[in-house]
Amino acid sequence: MCSSNDHRQANIRRLRLLGFGILCVPLLAVSSLAAETIRVPEQHKTIQAAVDASQAGDTILVAPGTYKERIKLKAGLILKSTGDDTKGTLGLKRAEATIIDGGGEQGEGAGVTMAQRSTLDGFTVTNVGVYDDAKWNKHHATHGEQQSHEHIGAPGTAGIGVIGVTCAVTNNIVHHIGYTGIAIQSAPSKRCSPHIYRNITYRNMGGGIGSMQKSTAIIEENICFQNFYAGIGHDDASPTVINNTCYENIRAGIGISEGSHALVRGNKCYHNRRAGIGVRTGGETRPIIENNECYENDMAGIGTREEAAPLIRNNRCYKNKLAGIGSRTHATPTIVGNECFENGQSGIGQQSDAVTMLINNFCHHNKASGIGFAPCKAGRSTLINNRIIDNARVAVGVNGGWTVRLVGNELSRKGGMPPIMMVFNGSEVTLTDNIIRGGGVAGIRVAGKIRAENNEFAGTSLRKVGPPNFGVWALPGSDVTLIANKFHHWRHALQASEATVLATRNKISDFHGTALVIQNAKVPANVFDNTAISANPKDKVVSISGETGMMQGNLLHKPAD
Incomplete structure (x- = not known):
């Protein structure tokens, strides 16, 4: 030979x-x-012996079998299993049949250590370090809530190690590793951009794929499931993560943290124990998350927290147990053009002092609110041109601690009794150029403070008697300013009790009895220059009991012929 x-x-x-x-x-x-083709085991009994005898440009072809060793590649080398690309049970048949067994606790280094311009194509890499099934099951049962918060950049021995090199890792199956399945990081003063393509990683004690320490990998069309942390995790890295499938991982399907600027596009994340895509840890974590599909996750479809500042756009988030998209703990996301529907709570939910910008989103048929704001100390949000349609409770619910501005949104529901929008005590909301459409007890039920200008309150089922049916229902202690709005098909445009009211230049039609009703005013109610349209001369523009202020210029007009 x-x-x-x-x-x-x-x-x-x-x-x-x-x-x-x-x-x-x-x-x-x-x-x-x-360049030569070297065959294992025909020419060399072990893979490493073939690598040692090779040089840049050579291809090592490995026949099916189990090779109990750890491999360290050379620059420019191609290591490939023999066979074609016929599909097997999980991956390619040749990858399933050609196994690199790292020997558990025995041995040093990754199962395979990549080199510059090297290629690893079509192997199963397993049994590197210690896989702990009992630990995996414990943390799976608790949604990872009891896991340590050690980030994925912590030291460990990977199934496949990509350290400071640009290379190709493709068609491999990596499982039951004591650390991350495929670990990517740049070396000091040397960034790397490997291509991690069509691999399968599962049941690893770290992430399925970990992108760390300034690396800029292309992570494409991989399947990552049942990993101890995220399916694909990022720590201070900026990879391009496209068209991957991540499911049943203990934490997020895709996790982004520690200053990462990843581009995350076109992925499917479902049935993960936490979020489909999770973003956290600091204002320098600024990924772009776009055109992903996140569904049936045990927490949010996409979740952001801890001051992270992602751009979240054009994603579909549905049937998640919590929000479609959720923001908390001072996160500052920009959320644009997403569709969030049939989620267990809000389509888009905010809590704990987040600062959010919501533009052109479509939130419909969620089991609580379309867009929800949970109680906090000092949260802020701006909503522009969103469609918030047919959610089970309210279109928008704003709890105490929030300052929210709505411009050009459509809020509507076809049936049901809850208000279209609820503004709770301790919150402050400004509404401009919105349409609020539906029935129920009110267009807006307010216990906090609102200023509404140039909006249309379009009732759909005027009730003259029975449960309340008001354009704005102002509860005791609330503060309401209504300027130049249009109200129609509500029993009263405004029903206020023990509230602070200023109402001017509003136009009210198709009401019952009195357009603006203010009861037990504790401070002067200023209601002036409003117009009500009715064919019944007995109808009134305004009725006030208690303190009154400015009252001039309110006119009752007959409808035009």
Whole structure:
């Protein structure tokens, strides 16, 4: 049997016979012509022995079998299992049949350590370090709530290690590793951009794939499931993460933290024990999360917290147990053009002093609110041009501690008794150029403070008797300013009791009896220059009991012919 060195010498002799002086042949051409295919176990019993005998440009083909070793590749080397790309039970058949067994606690280094410009194609890598099934089951049962908060950049021994090199890792299956399945990080002063493509990672005691320490990998079309942390995790890295599938991981399907600026696009994240995609730890964590599908996760579809500042756009988040998109603990996301529906709580939910910008989202058929704001100390949000349709309770619910501005939104519900919008005590809401449409007890039921200007309150089922049916229902202690709004098909445009009221230049039609009703005013109610339209001359524009202030210019008009 000839050695690889014998093959190289034969190539050199052939060049001489053809009349080429070896010293005159460009080095690149010699390297290309001298590239060899080395076979394991025919020529070398172990993979590492074949690697040691190889040089850049060589291809090592490995026959099916179990190889109990850990591999350290050389630069420019291709390591590939034999066979074609026929599908097997989980991955490719050749990957399932060609196994690198790292020996558990025995041995040093990753199962496979990649080198610059090297390729690893079509292997199963397993049994590197200690996989702990009891620990996995414990934390799966508790949604990872009792896991340590050690970030994925902590030291460990990976199934496949990509440290400071640009390389290709493709068609591999990595499972039952005591740490992260595929770990990527840049070396000091040397960033790497490997291509991690069509691998399967599962049941690893870290993440399925971990992108760390300034690396800029392309992580594409991988399947990551049942990993101890995230399916794909980021720690101070900026990879491109596209078209992956992440499910049943103990934490998020995709986790982004510690200053990462990842581009996360076109992924499917479902049935994860926490969020489908989770973003956290600091204002320098600024990923772009777009065109992903996050569904049936045990927490939010996409969740952001701890001052993180992602751009979340054009995603579909549905049937998650909590919010479709959730923000908390001082997170500052910009949330644009997403569709959130049939989630267990809000379509988009905010809590604990988040600061959010919500633009052009479509939130419908969620089991609580379309957009919800849970009680906090000092949260802020701006809502622009969102459609918030047919949610089970309210379109928008604003609890105490929030300052919220709504511009150009559509809030509506076809049936049901709850108000379209609820503004709780301790909150402050400004509404401009919105349409609030539906029935129920009110367009807006307010216990806090609102200023509404140039909005349309469109009732759909005027009730003259029975449960309340008011455009704005102002509860005791509330503060209501209504300027230049249109109200129609409500029993009263305003029903206020023991509230502070200013109402001017509003236009009210299709009401019953009195357009603006203010009872037991404790401070002067200022109601002036409003117009009510009714064919019944007995109808009134305004009725006030208690303290009155400015009352001029309120007019009752007949409808136009």
